[in-house]
Amino acid sequence: MSTAFKTSEFLSFDLAEWACALEYDHLSPEAVQAAKLFWYDSVGCGLGGSQQEDAKILLAHYREMAGSEQGNGPCSCFVSGFKTNPVDAGFLNAHMIRAMDYNDIYWKADPSHPSDIIAAPLALCEYKGLSGKDLILATVIAYEMEQRLAEFGLPGVREYGWHHATLTAFAAPIACGRLLNLSPDQMVQAIGISASRTFSPGAVTAGKLTNMKNTVDPWAARMGAESAMLAARGYSGPEHIFDGKEGLYHVFSHVMYDGKPAAFDSEIMRKDLPRAAGDHYRILDCGMKSFPIEALSHAPLTAMMKCVQENGIKADDVVEIKVEVIARAADILGDPHKYRPDSKETADHSLPYCMAVGLVDGMVTPLQFKEERVMDKSLIPVMDKVKVVANEEFEALFPEYQPSRVTITTADGKSFSKRVDVPKGDPRDPMTPDEIGVKFNALGTGVVGGAKCKAAGEWIMSMETHGSVAGLFAHTIA
Numbered sequence: 001m002s003t004a005f006k007t008s009e010f011l012s013f014d015l016a017e018w019a020c021a022l023e024y025d026h027l028s029p030e031a032v033q034a035a036k037l038f039w040y041d042s043v044g045c046g047l048g049g050s051q052q053e054d055a056k057i058l059l060a061h062y063r064e065m066a067g068s069e070q071g072n073g074p075c076s077c078f079v080s081g082f083k084t085n086p087v088d089a090g091f092l093n094a095h096m097i098r099a100m101d102y103n104d105i106y107w108k109a110d111p112s113h114p115s116d117i118i119a120a121p122l123a124l125c126e127y128k129g130l131s132g133k134d135l136i137l138a139t140v141i142a143y144e145m146e147q148r149l150a151e152f153g154l155p156g157v158r159e160y161g162w163h164h165a166t167l168t169a170f171a172a173p174i175a176c177g178r179l180l181n182l183s184p185d186q187m188v189q190a191i192g193i194s195a196s197r198t199f200s201p202g203a204v205t206a207g208k209l210t211n212m213k214n215t216v217d218p219w220a221a222r223m224g225a226e227s228a229m230l231a232a233r234g235y236s237g238p239e240h241i242f243d244g245k246e247g248l249y250h251v252f253s254h255v256m257y258d259g260k261p262a263a264f265d266s267e268i269m270r271k272d273l274p275r276a277a278g279d280h281y282r283i284l285d286c287g288m289k290s291f292p293i294e295a296l297s298h299a300p301l302t303a304m305m306k307c308v309q310e311n312g313i314k315a316d317d318v319v320e321i322k323v324e325v326i327a328r329a330a331d332i333l334g335d336p337h338k339y340r341p342d343s344k345e346t347a348d349h350s351l352p353y354c355m356a357v358g359l360v361d362g363m364v365t366p367l368q369f370k371e372e373r374v375m376d377k378s379l380i381p382v383m384d385k386v387k388v389v390a391n392e393e394f395e396a397l398f399p400e401y402q403p404s405r406v407t408i409t410t411a412d413g414k415s416f417s418k419r420v421d422v423p424k425g426d427p428r429d430p431m432t433p434d435e436i437g438v439k440f441n442a443l444g445t446g447v448v449g450g451a452k453c454k455a456a457g458e459w460i461m462s463m464e465t466h467g468s469v470a471g472l473f474a475h476t477i478a
Contacts, residue, residue, distance in 0.1 A: 011242040011266050016187035018273045019141050019174045024133045026274075027140055031281035032464060035139040038104055040436050040460045041288050042097045042115040043078070043476060047453075048366060048443030049099030050079040052344070054211040058095055062088055075123045079447055081477040086127040087226045090120035094218035100366055101214065101348045102292035102443075105425075106147050106285065108399045109156035110164050111295060114146040114286060116217035117172045120225040124179045125469045132463035138175045143283035144274065145171035152268040158328070160255045160262050161202045165216035169198035170242070172224020173231070180232050187228075192237025194220070194227035195248070207337050209345035242266075288425040288436070291364045294349045296329035298423035299404035301354050301364060307406055307418035308359065315359045315382070320409040323351060324391040326398045334388030340380070344369045355406075356382035366443070397421070433461070448478050 049055055059080055063069055071082045075089035078096055083089075094116055097103050103115045121138035124130070149167040150156075157166055173190035182190060200216045227237070241247045243266065252262035274281045291298055300323045307313065325333075333351035341347040347369055348354070356379050358364045367373070394403040401421040408416045422428050431439070437457055444453040456475035459466065 010188070010239050010244060011269060012188045012191045012239055013184065014270050015145065015174060016177075016182075016184040016191065018275070019145075019178050020182065020184050020187055022137065022141065022178070022275065024137045026276055027137065028274075028277045028279070028281060031140050031274075031283055032136055034281075034283045034286075035136045035143075036461050036463050037433065037436060038115055038143070038283070038286070038288075039118070039135075039139065039463065040433070040440060040457060041431075042103055042118065043456060043460060043472070044436070044440030044443045045098075045100060045103040045115075046078045046093060046096040046119075047440075047447045047476065048102065049096035050447060052096075052099040054214065055092075055096050055099045057211070058092060062092060075126050076473040076477065078473075078476045079478050081473075086120075086123040087222055087229070089126075090123035090225045091218055091222035093119035093122065094221045095215060098214045098218055100292045100369075100443075101294060102289050102366070105287050105289055105295040106150055107295055107402075108147075108151040109153045110150045110158050110167065112146050112150040112164050112167065113217060114143040114171075114283075117142040117146060117168060117175055117221045117224065119218070120172055120221040121175050121179055122469060122472075124176055124225060124228075126473070128179065129468055130179060131468060132466040134179055135469060136464060138179050140281055140283055141178055142171060142175035143286060144281060145174050147282040147286060148269050152265050154263040154265060155257065157252070158202060159257050160252060163200040163202045163204050163216055165198060165200035165204075165220040168217050168220035169195045169223055170248075172221045173227045174224075176225045176228035177231065180228050182228060182231055186231045186234075188239045189235065189237045190224075190228045190231035192239055192241045193230055193235060194223045194237070195241045196238055197227075198223045205332065205349065207335065209343065209349055211345065213345045213349070285427055287423075287427055288431045290424040290431065290435075290439075291354075292348060292366050292369065293354050293364065294333060296325065296402060297333055297349075297351055297354050298425070299402045299420045300325055300329075300351060300406055301358055302423050303404050303406040303418040303420040304355055304408070305358060306420070307408055307416050308362075310418070311408075311416045313408055313410065313416065317410045317412070318359060318382075318385060318408055319411055320407075321355055321359070321386045322407040322409070323355065323386060323388050324394065324405040324407075325351075325388065326394045326403070327390040327392075329404075330388050330390040339383050339386075341374055344371065344374060347374045350383075351388055352383040352386040353379070355386045402426075444476075448476060452476070 073084035173194040177187045177190045255262040338350035341350045405419040
């Protein structure tokens with residue numbers, strides 16, 4: 001089935017036209033370098049994530065459906081080497097990247113993790129025999145679209161009770177469609193197919209968290225790959241999925257927030273889209289995580305760790321930890337269920353747990369989210385010392401800053417305070433390649449071995465020189 005444009009009034013057309021025209025040679029050197037660094041970080045997260053219970057469940061499920069332990073498809077999965085179709089391979093790899101909640105973060109009006117998308121283009125690159133340059137181009141497009149989508153809600157879809165996977169479903173088919181050389185018409189259809197299938201309610205990150213917290217965004221990436229492939233065959237979707245009848249804007253316009261109807265700013269999506277090496281690419285504005293926890297926990301945890309270290313505070317001496325954060329952080333991370341986490345998914349979104357285990361253990365790494373540590377009842381009295389308070393003064397500074405102040409009161413009546421506005425990993429205090437390498441090796445050495453970790457890092461950081469992505473899988477399969 002073929003469709004032809006009668007009008008270019010819809011936002012999908014403008015985004016499709018931009019993505020279809022963008023070439024690798026249009027990218028700035030800084031954007032290319034950033035794409036490689038985010039791949040370095042993401043693959044490390046994927047290696048570590050492969051060991052999570054939910055990743056093992058998904059792999060077992062897809063192996064059963066394939067009727068084979070190793071599968072027989074054209075595309076590869078990290079660590080296991082399971083072979084399947086590009087849609088399922090993209091999903092399984094994306095989930096591994098996401099599974100530990102340790103991958104990148106961009107938070108403006110809405111949170112987002114653009115690296116949740118990029119395993120889908122990777123699978124298509126392997127499927128089509130495309131190069132490292134092709135993967136970099138798709139990666140930069142994925143970040144550009146996802147980050148703009150995180151900004152264009154007024155104030156954002158999370159405030160209306162929806163998860164950002166709702167927005168990822170609009171970005172993923174654009175990145176995937178570019179690799180398939182879709183025409184602008186086909187790209188619009190891909191956006192319509194994907195986004196009309198993947199609206200995700202915020203329940204996945206509210207209250208008690210489940211395996212779906214780390215699954216909905218990779219699932220949206222999966223839909224992006226499949227939708228692009230369907231559009232290439234002539235399958236159609238609603239071109240008005242953003243801004244036409246009963247599209248995103250229309251559906252949300254019925255919702256009131258702070259006395260105003262929900263709204264979106266299309267110009268944030270269109271304005272100054274980068275088209276040349278001298279332009280600014282949004283990927284340069286994205287951050288990384290130095291802790292495997294929810295993004296808004298990074299500043300308060302950093303503040304507490306610095307306060308403890310600078311003042312020689314011992315865990316047994318602490319009687320209260322007052323944590324001042326913005327209102328949405330208090331709402332997401334400090335609700336009553338977060339004081340009694342009973343799963344890794346809830347613990348890494350629990351400010352009381354992260355602060356308590358950081359105080360007691362002196363660090364917060366993936367080890368702190370193993371089941372036996374999460375369920376350790378000795379942490380309950382420490383969690384109860386954490387008081388999470390919304391600070392109205394901080395609201396005006398967000399999202400440019402993520403202000404947090406931690407005040408620790410000790411048994412002798414003394415108080416020590418530390419404020420942090422920019423957590424480590426923010427573009428204003430970025431992780432260096434060496435620091436990313438330390439994180440990569442910590443996550444991957446026990447999974448694929450030190451030699452493969454070293455070779456994978458070298459491959460990633462020279463990605464643009466490789467004619468295929470086969471080398472990446474050679475170094476990331478155990």
